[in-house]
Amino acid sequence: MTTSEGNPIDEPRSSAAALSRLAPQRLRRLGRKPIWKGWRFPSFWWLVTAFWLFIALASAVEMSVLQSAALKQALVDGLVRLLPWVFLTPLIVWTASAYTLERSTWKRSLGVHLALCILSLGLVGVCAYLSPPRLPLNSPDVSGTRREKLEPKAMAFVVLRRITFQFPLFWGVVGAAHALRFYERAKTQERRKLELESHLAEARLLALRMQLNPHFLFNTLNSIASLVHDEPAQAEAMIEALSEILRLSLNASARQEVTLREELHFLDRFLFIEQTRFGDRFRVEKEIDPAALGVMVPILILQPLVENAAKHGIESQIGPGWIRIVAAPAGDQLRLEVSDNGRGLTKRPAGPLTEGVGLSNTRARLKELYGGQATLQLRPGLAGGFSTELRIPWRLTPKTSVVSQTELVA
Structure with a gap:
C-alpha cells in the first residue's frame, strides 16, 4: 500500500523552492x-x-x-x-x-x-x-x-x-x-x-514529471494490450484518449503550473481510460468549488493520486468502487482530496509506511515548488480505503521559474 504518515512537506535544504518565487524578480533586477x-x-x-x-x-x-x-x-x-x-x-x-x-x-x-x-x-x-x-x-x-x-x-x-x-x-x-x-x-x-539554481530547480521538477509519464504509460499500454483482441473498439478509444493525454502533456511541457480547470480537463482523459478498464466497477464523484477552478496547481498533480486510488481502491476488490475528487478553498490554501472506498489497511503495519512512485514524486514536486507552504497527508477514509489530501497556496497567477536570456540582459 502506498501510504505516508501525513507530515507537512519539510522546508527544502537548498533554496530551490524559494527560487521559483524569488529568482525571476531578482534575476531581472541583477x-x-x-x-x-x-x-x-x-x-x-x-x-x-x-x-x-x-x-x-x-x-x-x-x-x-x-x-x-x-x-x-x-x-x-x-x-x-x-x-x-x-x-x-x-x-x-x-x-x-x-x-x-x-x-x-x-x-x-x-x-x-x-x-x-x-x-x-x-x-x-x-x-x-x-x-x-x-x-x-x-x-x-x-x-x-x-x-x-x-x-x-x-x-x-x-x-x-x-x-x-x-x-x-x-x-x-x-x-x-x-x-x-x-x-x-x-x-x-x-x-x-541564481540562474543556475533556477535551472537546477526546473530540471529537478522536469525529471520528476518524466518519472511519472513512463509509470503511467506502462500501466495504460498494458491495459490496451489486454483489450486489443477481445475489445478492439475499447482499445481504440483508449489509444485515442492516450494520444490526447500525450498531446496535452507536450503542449504544457514548458509549464510547471496550470489552472485547476485545465488540470481537471487533463484528468478526464485519464479517468476515461480507467473507466474503460474497470467498466461498471469504476465510479467517479467530483465536488469542485467553482471558485477554485482558476487556482494554479502543479501540472499532472491529480493523476498519480487518482491512479493510486484506482489501483488500491478499485483494482484490489471484486465489487464496484468509487473515487471522490474534492477541490475547495481552505483559508489561504487550496485543498485537493482524492479518496476511495477500497479495503484500506486490514491490520496495523509493523513498520513505517512507505510510498510508491506516484506519491513520492508528488511529495518531491510539492517540496520543490512550495517548500513548507504545501502539505501532503494520507489517512484512512471514512468509508474505507484511503484519503489523500494535499494543500497548496491559493494563487491565481502562475509563477515563473526560468528567466529568458532577454530578461537577464535587459
Whole structure:
C-alpha cells in the first residue's frame, strides 16, 4: 500500500523552492546595465559634470568665505581648475575597469594608473598655470577687483599646491571606480548563481514529471494490450484518449503550473481510460468549488493520486468502487482530496509506511515548488480505503521559474 504518515512537506535544504518565487524578480533586477559601463552613455557624462560643478561651487564658496575673495572670480577659478576632471573621470573609470588592482595583476595595473596619474596631474598643472591664481590668504587686495600677476616662484608654488591638493582626487576616482567594478562583479556572480539554481530547480521538477509519464504509460499500454483482441473498439478509444493525454502533456511541457480547470480537463482523459478498464466497477464523484477552478496547481498533480486510488481502491476488490475528487478553498490554501472506498489497511503495519512512485514524486514536486507552504497527508477514509489530501497556496497567477536570456540582459 502506498501510504505516508501525513507530515507537512519539510522546508527544502537548498533554496530551490524559494527560487521559483524569488529568482525571476531578482534575476531581472541583477540583469540591469552594469554601472561601471555607464560612462559610454550621456547620463554618465551629465552625472560627472554635475558632480564636478558641485565641487567647484563648494570650493568657490570656501574661497569667498575664508579668503574674502569675490564669489564670481572664485567660481571662475574653481571651474578652470576642475574642468579637466570632467574629461579625466571617464578615462579613469575605463582604465580602472580594464586594469583592476587585483592580486594577480596589481603590478601592471598600478603602473598604468601611475602613468595616468602623472598625465592627469600634468594636465591639471597646465590648467592651473593658465588660470588666474587664487588670492593669497594675507593679500591686502581682498576686494577681488584687481589681481596682480604673481612672480614665477609664487606661480610655481601655486601650481604645485594645486597639483598636490588634487592628487587625492585622482586616487579617489580610481577607488570609486574599483568599488563599482567589484560591486558589479559580485552582482554578476550572484545573477549567475541564481540562474543556475533556477535551472537546477526546473530540471529537478522536469525529471520528476518524466518519472511519472513512463509509470503511467506502462500501466495504460498494458491495459490496451489486454483489450486489443477481445475489445478492439475499447482499445481504440483508449489509444485515442492516450494520444490526447500525450498531446496535452507536450503542449504544457514548458509549464510547471496550470489552472485547476485545465488540470481537471487533463484528468478526464485519464479517468476515461480507467473507466474503460474497470467498466461498471469504476465510479467517479467530483465536488469542485467553482471558485477554485482558476487556482494554479502543479501540472499532472491529480493523476498519480487518482491512479493510486484506482489501483488500491478499485483494482484490489471484486465489487464496484468509487473515487471522490474534492477541490475547495481552505483559508489561504487550496485543498485537493482524492479518496476511495477500497479495503484500506486490514491490520496495523509493523513498520513505517512507505510510498510508491506516484506519491513520492508528488511529495518531491510539492517540496520543490512550495517548500513548507504545501502539505501532503494520507489517512484512512471514512468509508474505507484511503484519503489523500494535499494543500497548496491559493494563487491565481502562475509563477515563473526560468528567466529568458532577454530578461537577464535587459
